[in-house]
Amino acid sequence: MREASEIPDTEAPSFSTEIEIDGLCFRVHLGGPTGPLELETTAGEHFRLRPWGFDAHLRALDQHTRVDAAGRTFDSEGFARDVLRDSGVPESKFDELAPLALWWASGGARSGPVPARLRPWTYSERSRALEESVVSRPDGTRELSLDRYLRAMLQASVVTLEAPGATLSALDGPSTAALLEEVVALNQGGERVEDQTVKSAGREARALAQITLRLCKALGWTPSQVWATPAAEVDRLLALLQLTEPPTPAPAPAPVSRRPRLSDFPDAVVIQVEDR
Structure with missing residues (x-):
């Protein structure tokens, strides 16, 4: 069992600063530990991003992650659009604000440890999660619901969140992302x-x-x-x-192939033909 794994704490002080992401500059202000993000673009436009929560984070991962024989792909642009849409940002600003939305959903400037007690999930728990997470589509195909699968993994592996009153459903998006990273790493065990x-x-x-x-x-x-x-x-x-184990019995010799004889057929009728 792993103890005191750290996920970002929402009890961070408010701050105001300028940040640059992908060549774009923003003036941001985080109003309190669980408040929204106020932002101003270089053009002087103001927007507000709502706190990004546990359920929204898992739903967006499910919607924008694809796993197939070729591997895993993640649509970061689609994910960012969900974050912005959740806050009522006009679609005309999605492309410009997408990098900031990803920054906000993945943690922003929040920091501070929240201890969690974790354990690897068992083979039977993983098998049950896989079985219960496969859903049928209207066209008859079946696919894995990443939302269901990740929820089952977290429920199995997170023994306790040791912050007072903390529950999985009450986590914000950044804490969810950090906790998922810890739990997935724990359950993968590292390939040797x-x-x-x-x-x-x-x-x-x-x-x-x-x-x-x-x-x-x-x-x-x-x-x-x-x-x-x-x-x-x-x-x-x-x-x-080698000294203590009983010796492995030698395999029985294979039967030798031979031509069948009359004695092999006891019920045979013998007809004797004689010259007259």
């Missing part, structure tokens, strides 16, 4: 070289799988424990197992 070897399915992969499963079965270890053990210790363990 051995993982890549096993996926290759070649001779080396089969040898590694046999040794790994043999040690896991004998010692009650996980594959990660086996792979993290010094090579010399693995050699010692395999030598000990």
Whole structure:
């Protein structure tokens, strides 16, 4: 179980400053820890971005992330448009304000740790989440609802949010993004070289799988424990197992092929033909 993982705190003081994103300058003012963002463009136009919350963040991720055989793609422009649309910004300003919307939704200038107690989810929890997150479309195709899947992952992995009165649904978007990053990293576990070897399915992969499963079965270890053990210790363990494990029975010899004989057919009728 991982303790004291940090996600941004909303209890940050108000501030006013100028920022530059993708060559565009804005004057911004954050009015309080949970207040909106007041912004002014270089042309003197004023806009207000509402706080971006947990539910809106997950819905937007679901809407603008696609996962298929080619990998994962994220439509950042579509995501930014959702942030701006949520605040009632005119569509004519979407292109100009999209970089600021992404900055705002991903954390803005909010900072400060909020401790959370996390744990990796189990295989059965992940399998159930996958099953419950696949939805059928009107055309008969099926796709993964990222919103449902991420909610299930957070509910399984977040043991407690240790800030007073904190709940998942009450998190703002930046805190949600930071917490998701922590939880996803925790549940991925980090790919090792051995993982890549096993996926290759070649001779080396089969040898590694046999040794790994043999040690896991004998010692009650996980594959990660086996792979993290010094090579010399693995050699010692395999030598000990070789001495103590019962020998593998030799395979029975294959039957020798031969021509069928009359004795193989006890019900056969023998007709004897004689010369007269």
